[in-house]
Amino acid sequence: MSDTPEPRGKGRGERRLFLRSLGMLGASALTGGVAGTGLRAAADQPHEETLPPWPWPYSELDAARSAQLGHAGFYEGACCYGTFKAIIANLAEVHGFPYTVFPMDMMRYGEGGVTGWGSVCGTLNGAAAAINLVCPTEDAKKLINEVVAWYSATALPIYVPSGQTAIATSVSDSPLCHASVSRWCAVAQAGATSAARKERCARLCADVGAMATALLNDYFRQQFVAQHQPAPVVSSCMSCHGSTAMNDTLGKMNCTSCHEPHFVTMTPTATPSATPTPTPTTAPLAHDHMGLFEFIQDWQKTGYSGPCDLHRDGCVDGLDLLKLIENWHK
Numbered sequence: 569m570s571d572t573p574e575p576r577g578k579g580r581g582e583r584r585l586f587l588r589s590l591g592m593l594g595a596s597a598l599t600g601g602v603a604g605t606g607l608r609a610a611a612d613q614p615h616e617e618t619l620p621p622w623p624w625p626y627s628e629l630d631a632a633r634s635a636q637l638g639h640a641g642f643y644e645g646a647c648c649y650g651t652f653k654a655i656i657a658n659l660a661e662v663h664g665f666p667y668t669v670f671p672m673d674m675m676r677y678g679e680g681g682v683t684g685w686g687s688v689c690g691t692l693n694g695a696a697a698a699i700n701l702v703c704p705t706e707d708a709k710k711l712i713n714e715v716v717a718w719y720s721a722t723a724l725p726i727y728v729p730s731g732q733t734a735i736a737t738s739v740s741d742s743p744l745c746h747a748s749v750s751r752w753c754a755v756a757q758a759g760a761t762s763a764a765r766k767e768r769c770a771r772l773c774a775d776v777g778a779m780a781t782a783l784l785n786d787y788f789r790q791q792f793v794a795q796h797q798p799a800p801v802v803s804s805c806m807s808c809h810g811s812t813a814m815n816d817t818l819g820k821m822n823c824t825s826c827h828e829p830h831f832v833t834m835t836p837t838a839t840p841s842a843t844p845t846p847t848p849t850t851a852p853l854a855h856d857h858m859g860l861f862e863f864i865q866d867w868q869k870t871g872y873s874g875p876c877d878l879h880r881d882g883c884v885d886g887l888d889l890l891k892l893i894e895n896w897h898k
Contacts, residue, residue: 571646571679571766619666626702627663628785631778634658635727638777642770647690647745648678648697650770654777655698655784681745689745691769691776692716699780703787710794711783713820716743717796718779720822725771727778735768741799742825798822801829 638654645653652675660667677683678693695715700708723737736756740748749760749769758764786792799822809817823829 570684571642571769617665617669623700623702623704624666625663626784626788627659628788629655629658629662629781631781631785633661634781635774635778638773638775639727639729639770642766642773645673645676646679647769647773648694649673649675649690650773651691651694651777651780652698653694654773655695655781656701658781659702686744686746686749688743689719689740689748689772691772692719692743694773695776695780699784702784707787711780711787711792714783714792714794714796715776715780716820717798719743719776721796721799725768725775727771727774729771729774735764735771741822743821747825 634654637657638650641650641653641657644650649672653672656667656670656672660670675694675697678688678690681687681689682693692712692715696708696712699711699715703711720740720743723739725735725737728734736752736758738748738752738755740751742748749765752758752768753760753765756764756768758768783792798820801822801824802820805823806817808814
């Protein structure tokens, strides 16, 4: 079931104006001959609707206004549309052209994690698009990273519309729509297709739109400082699965929000009289993931668990494994 009503056609005039501003030429311009005189004449004529080069200009915005626009925008076009509109409609009010002609309806695709597939949350998708519209790519990545990390670690929604009360909050621990929705539904005891869940996502549009606006304001004041990072477990997982080891995955999201952590808890069974020496012929290769765990478990059986738990935290994780590999092959 879709969260958004069908477009009512009010964007057709905006789309036509947008296409004209992109330099779409009529048939008369295309008949100017091989020399292209018609094209040249059209290009030479001043046109007040000519789009500026990317990235588009930015004017400082009121984050509270972005929140209002985002909340209302959800009920017009769902999450991706609503969050994008939180920023772009605000810019249209404050800055004017070219934001007044942007075809907002193009953002409807992001609803429900991209047409209901439950992948990246539409609020993040919409915020990322708006940020990338006004910032150079490398700078946009820094702001988008901050929004995604903040979203994943923060109890949301925070926004309370005027005249209403606060609702249940949850920490998604993930940028994925299906994880975010499921966690909130479990906390709120509400159905995924309920009006309560839709209101929750409308408030997320407000929260993410306001956060993105605040970050953009800081960035253009040259005051942006990243304050959020991926979950600590990511670096531990990537120590084995990242590009310097197994090189079999990519990502920054909390691995354990989807995957079971495959740690081995080390419990000494006896105090060995001497350090056991593994037989060289049974040594696992560095890329043999399961072999490494078998190797550690063999040590556990002998009661020689201390050196395996290099961090003395009661478990063996990816960092311990890399150290074991390093020591084993010396």
